[in-house]
Amino acid sequence: MQTDDDFADYARETWTSLVRAAVFLGCSPHEAEDLAQTTLVRCYTAWPSVVRADNRTAYVYRMLLNCLRDSKRRRWWGERPAERLPEPRDGRRDETAAVDTADAVHRALASLAKAARDVVVLRYFAGLSERETAEALGVPVGTVKSRLSRALAQLSADAHLTDLRPGFTPAPARSDAPARETT
Template sequence: MDTTLRSRVRSGDPDAFGELFDAYHHAVYNHAFRLTGDWSAAEDVMALTFLEAWRLRARVDPDGGSLRPWLLGVATNTARNTNRTARRHRAVLGRMPRGETTVPDFAEDSAGRVDDAVRLAAIQRSLRGLRRQEREVLALCVWSGLGYAEAAEALGLPVGTVRSRLSRARAKLRRLTEETLRRDREPAAAPRQVEGDRAPAVRSTQEAHR
């Protein structure tokens, strides 16, 4: 099926793109969410990914296996561009007078979707400490389940680079997550009473009743 589908996608068959969407839109959406950390942004990336796939259809090799690695590679590039646009937008907003704004909270949004919301929220915060290249290889190999060769195809990298980058990313994410969880568990320090504060307070109360 995939070889035939590849040829039809390459030739611009609209029905083939309908089949492509039906087969892989969930995978593209989940991958986009893992890269953006935002459900709404993931929907935008998913839609843009299939538009970009149509534009790049002539680059599809007619021979090969599943088109999933190629699509996830397109989604990765689309998410990069979307994140750059979002950063520019935030920079513009940052220069404007501040008003009342509501910031989406990833942990609250995901609390009803997973059993261990606390750890997931810690992982999501820790992901910000990774380099973009590390986040991408984690999203492809760990969460989307691509093999090294498929991830290398999606990212346009040698397989050895994917292996080493994934190993570093896993170790770094594990360390950052544990540090985040440890900070979250630490009790807030109780306010210290400065010596000598009590006496003046008592005297002031006594003086007020004279």
């Protein structure tokens, strides 16, 4: 049947992206795979609606966020660092820095409020446009822009990400600051 073939092609195309987004939303790799699978099951059962959606990508990522919320309602998820991120299909990766980078990014994302983290993950890790992100979250585009602006400002000052910047050298302690008087 053509519909099943269309869905199978779509599922193969989006699997890695859904898993990566779920990892950046705070799931372990195994939980992320379960979440992506649950999302794709819901996509399959609602496939005619998914196909008719004005923006299929935003529709599916909204399903992913709803599945994540549903799963968190059913059980407690303690914060756990991810063991590893799903590999991109091209296989290129710097093995020596990957663990430190993943840890720093996860810690920095964990410091964001949930709404801000959702916007950052959908916009930059899932690659959605501002409009698609707004549709996925059910908020106006202006809200996406303001949340993203505040989140990026917070991330740019995050200590976990400081040493990931190219050419980073820690600033020396300021010696021109006035000494504090103690009495």
